Amino acid sequence: SLLKESDPFTRVPDDLTPEEQQELENIRRRKQELLLDIQRLKDEIAEVNSEIENLDSTEERKNMQRNKHVAMGRKKFNMDPKKGIQFLIENDLLKNTSEDIARFLYKGEGLNKTAIGDYLGERDDFNIQVLHAFVELHEFTDLNLVQALSSANFHLYFKADQCYTCYILSFAIIMLNTSLHNPNVKDKPSVERFISMNRGINDGGDLPEDLLTNLYDSIKNEPFKIPEDDGNDLTHTFFNPDREGWLLKLGGRVKTWKRRWFILTDNCLYYFEFTTDKEPRGIIPLENLSIREVEDKKPNCFELFIPENKDQVIKACKTEADGRVVEGNHTFYRISAPTPLEKEQWMNSIKAAISRDPFYEMLAARKKKVSSMKRH
Numbered sequence: 001s002l003l004k005e006s007d008p009f010t011r012v013p014d015d016l017t018p019e020e021q022q023e024l025e026n027i028r029r030r031k032q033e034l035l036l037d038i039q040r041l042k043d044e045i046a047e048v049n050s051e052i053e054n055l056d057s058t059e060e061r062k063n064m065q066r067n068k069h070v071a072m073g074r075k076k077f078n079m080d081p082k083k084g085i086q087f088l089i090e091n092d093l094l095k096n097t098s099e100d101i102a103r104f105l106y107k108g109e110g111l112n113k114t115a116i117g118d119y120l121g122e123r124d125d126f127n128i129q130v131l132h133a134f135v136e137l138h139e140f141t142d143l144n145l146v147q148a149l150s151s152a153n154f155h156l157y158f159k160a161d162q163c164y165t166c167y168i169l170s171f172a173i174i175m176l177n178t179s180l181h182n183p184n185v186k187d188k189p190s191v192e193r194f195i196s197m198n199r200g201i202n203d204g205g206d207l208p209e210d211l212l213t214n215l216y217d218s219i220k221n222e223p224f225k226i227p228e229d230d231g232n233d234l235t236h237t238f239f240n241p242d243r244e245g246w247l248l249k250l251g252g253r254v255k256t257w258k259r260r261w262f263i264l265t266d267n268c269l270y271y272f273e274f275t276t277d278k279e280p281r282g283i284i285p286l287e288n289l290s291i292r293e294v295e296d297k298k299p300n301c302f303e304l305f306i307p308e309n310k311d312q313v314i315k316a317c318k319t320e321a322d323g324r325v326v327e328g329n330h331t332f333y334r335i336s337a338p339t340p341l342e343k344e345q346w347m348n349s350i351k352a353a354i355s356r357d358p359f360y361e362m363l364a365a366r367k368k369k370v371s372s373m374k375r376h
Contacts (some may be wrong), residue, residue, distance in 0.1 A: 004176060011068065016246070022150050035313065046362045054127065066093065067089075068080040068331065069088075069091045069093055070088070070093055071110070072087070073087045073088040073093060073110075074110040074111060076114075077111060077115055077119075077329070078110075078111065078112040078115045079115075081115045081116070081118050081119035082119070082122075084115075085101060088104070098126065098129035098130045098132070098133045099133050101130050101133075102130050102131075102133035102134040102136075102137060103133075103137065103339070105119065105120070105130070106134055106137040106203060106246070107135055107245055107246065108275070108336075109244065109245070120134060137338060157184075168198070168201045169201060169207070171197060172194070172197055172216060173196055173219065174189055174192055175222070176189060176215075176216065176219055177219050177223055180219060180220055180223070181223040191213055191217075193211075193214045194212060194215075194216050194354060195209055195212045195213070195216075198212060202216065241263045241264055241265035241318060242264040242265055242349050242352070242353055243262075243263075243264040243345065243349040244261070244263045244264065245261070245262060245342065245346075245347070246259060246260070246261055246262075246338070247259075247260060247271075247335050247336065247337055247338075248260075248298060248335065248336040249262075249333065249334070249335055249336075250298075250333075250334040250335070250336075252328065252329045252330045253329060254355060257298060260272060260273065260281065260282075260324075261273070261275050261277075262335075262346075263275065264278075264346075264349055264350060264353055267286050267352065267353050267355045268281070268283055268284065268286060268289065268353075268355070269286060269304075269353075270283055270286050271284075271285075279319065280319070280329065281318060281319050282316065282318035282319070283316060283317050283318075284304065284314065284316045284328070284333060285315060285316065286304075286350065286353050286354045287315070287354075288304060288306065288354075288355075289304045289305065289314065289349055290304070290307045290354070291303070291305075291307055291347055291350050291352055291354070292307070292333065293343075293347070294303070294316075296334065296336070298336040299336065299337045299340075300336055300337040300338070300339060300340055300342070300343040301334060301335065301343075302334075302335055302337070302346070302347050303332045303334040303335065304332060304333040304335075304344060304350070305331070305332040305333075306331075308333070310331060312327060312331065313327075313330065313331055314328060314330050314331065314332070314333065315328075316328035316330065316333075
């Protein structure tokens with residue numbers, strides 16, 4: 001019996017009427033039914049929990065397998081770009097569209113730049129479509145050629161026959177940069193010599209002298225460095241981050257958009273100028289911050305802010321051009337993602353990484369208690 005001997009309904013008084021005895025019997029039956037229902041619910045809950053555990057385990061295995069295939073696809077790409085792309089497509093890790101392949105190459109995570117250049121340099125019609133989509137992903141607004149060459153992702157991917165004038169001029173700029181700023185080069189070229197070196201490269205004609213003069217002066221006044229593909233990728237330094245990729249960040253004092261490599265790990269958002277940098281340009285602890293979508297001229301924008309205190313400067317730090325580490329001056333960080341999907345993915349990852357300092361919660365609770373005591 002499901003009823004315990006101590007149950008008061010098991011002791012039947014002698015003086016009960018037939019109606020009372022029937023009512024007592026009904027109560028006993030109902031209790032047994034309830035106990036059976038409870039047991040059935042427990043069994044169902046246990047079954048559901050088991051299914052959830054199996055589902056989580058299956059999803060984890062799928063993710064592990066997917067990550068393994070992605071890593072294998074990157075290695076195959078670095079050895080043979082076409083075979084690497086084909087492997088990723090066959091394993092449903094990449095869509096067979098020029099746009100999706102271009103985004104994969106644009107992110108460049110774990111990819112050799114020379115291999116990217118080989119793939120984009122193929123004269124196949126599809127490869128050219130990928131090349132066009134790849135170029136459109138770059139943010140070169142308001143940049144001159146020197147600044148564009150300094151961009152980590154624009155690493156002279158293209159072969160000479162695709163853009164002869166741009167290629168030759170880019171090569172001449174790199175050589176000029178080396179000649180002007182390498183202490184081992186004694187014979188520094190003059191602006192006249194630089195102009196003379198580039199005669200006839202514009203489809204047989206000359207480029208405007210004022211353009212060449214401006215390029216010469218720009219390089220002479222401020223050298224630039226193209227990051228080397230030396231294998232010291234940040235994926236080794238920041239092992240297994242929550243998320244990483246290229247995003248645009250709006251400046252604090254000077255409201256200009258700059259392309260930065262972001263890494264989300266350990267409840268902090270790090271950003272770098274190049275993927276080969278050993279130290280971040282800025283660090284944003286996500287403690288007590290909030291995130292929201294915002295409308296801007298740039299697409300796919302979101303921003304980090306301090307809730308209920310929009311004028312407070314966010315606790316962060318950045319590295320100045322001279323190497324000094326200073327406090328940040330942002331009351332909010334506005335960021336633009338390349339696509340709506342990446343914006344959603346970044347926002348979800350950042351939300352999951354935001355932490356709360358219990359000190360602030362304790363302080364808020366204390367203020368609430370004091371305010372309540374004053375009212376009473």
